Amino acid sequence: MTPLPTATLGGDRKRSIEQITLLLFITIPFVALAAAVPLAWGWGVSWLDLGLMTFMYFLGCHGITIGFHRHFTHRSFKARRPLRIALAIAGSMAVEGPLVRWVADHRKHHKYSDAEGDPHSPWRFGETVPALMKGLWWAHIGWMFDEEQTPQHKYAPDLIRDPALRRISRQFWVWTLVSLLIPPVVGGLVTWSWTGALTAFFWGSLVRVALLHHVTWSINSICHAVGKRPFTSRDRSGNVWWLAVLSCGESWHNLHHADPTSARHGVMRGQIDSSARIIRWFEMLGWASDVRWPSANRVASRRRPAAGDGNSREVGTAETA
Template sequence: MSTSPEVIEDSAPDPAPSGGGPLPGGNPLPAATLGGEKKRSVEQLALLLFIFVPFVALVAAIPLAWRWGGISWLDLALMAAMYFIGCHGITIGFHRYFTHGSFKAKRPLRIVLAVMGSLAVEGPVVRWVADHRKHHKFSDAEGDPHSPWRFGETLPALMKGLWWAHIGWLFDEEQTPQGKYAPDLIKDSAIRTVSRQFALWTVVSLLVPPLVGGLATWSWTGAFTAFFWGSLVRVALLHHVTWSINSICHAVGKRPFKSRDRSGNVWWLAILSCGESWHNLHHADPTCARHGVLRGQLDSSARLIRWFERFGWAHDVRWPSASRIRSKRAVAPSSAA
């Protein structure tokens, strides 16, 4: 039996009372992740480590790769494979499926997508979805967890806002109430379990590359370089690409579609973001399964969803029709930017 997530669009009302209490006529929802509505100090410290250590590796990657030849084809393959597994887990699973209900999935695919997204090391699935649903409800307005326009429109305010939208908001003590914004996921025992096991999936994500690298080369050096490139550098790169959708794509970019916020299309992030940087259409039509709808707009996430549909793993996909795309245009197609 297939299930689909609750769809929350930009203008949708709150799905449940705030605070994660009982739903009307139901029992209290079980907690999806450890902790309450505020981040604990141990969570803040762990977050700092998982941002700082991979970032240092990312900075060191360029001289290691080009001056000292510190990357092998195996390291590169492991980095690319783990990157795009995690990236598509976020874009297809956490974002288009769990947050917006762009398609319905059979239960095995539903669980696989939750695990794949968890391998990106961007937080538990329920927390990620709750944050993003809140973002859409208040996009670039008061209440948005990570708008770059939070502090105003002057250049100094925007620079401060870009930092906040990119990284700063992650350290905000207040958390989005998961019972309010993601009650459908909390009620799903399998997804709730995957969310609670985020620490386990983080360990798996970090240890797979050195395990493969060590066994393939039968050396500790092979394990170490695979860990450096396939774990640390990969995590840092994926983090900053994902965070760039929150910051860069809400500050610059073309806006050929009507939306009530400042979401823009940033072409040079399209491949690394697996199609997420066609962000203007997404905010104009949040439940659409394809974000890159115009000619030449690469969207690998939409391509994979199409394959899932053909294999029978996904159905009721919300593909954009030509008439719907026209209705979302900000200007006539002939004069669009």
């Protein structure tokens, strides 16, 4: 065989002390960040800064959710070559690591989800409050500093074999620079001032990347510790509604682990999933094909018996994705 090129337990108890502790861990930083915007209004942030931050945030977020996650990792749909390249670049601009490494880590996570071998399970150290706090930190950030590396040739050989994708993965630092420089360049040109460039860099680059990182990491940590579990999965993945918009639909995590190849994660009425909506637009434009939309029967077959969440009949279909 031709060698590959070099590549780059918690229940549903409500208000338990474990859940309260975990929620405080993730909520307080977000509250502090939200408070920074009105406090800075008038001297440190402008509508242009917020516009750049929002645009760059959702560009990178959808690059990760649609590109790195649903397309490259789980093959939820097929993409025409130009879209495939665009998704790889957009995901790289989220500054969450090279494409091949990201996909390899995530595929390993699904293989061993919340069990021995999972790169970032919050249950790694046990179920006591101290153990959960340690595990949450590990799942959120700590695992990325672990010496153990996921073998990319084993978990992402398909991406390594693609010269264009391998190049984009190797050039991760280039897309990081592009991602960080777009806001200050636009801010400086629009305001024609160094101050405009500086504030755009702070909000559109630094704050945006920090927020996106913590939202993405929260899928690893908080969504495997708390949340409703209406679907049967072999791990502790849960749905966390208040992260749905910021995570572009990724926080409907229970269905994702119950049916990983589904192109839509928010399958119940009212579950916002902007990534699924955009994939639907790609399909309508002819840019995406063979989309694995969840049928009502497929979703129903994965429901947990007597889940008691009251949403048994509120299942979405491909037509409402």
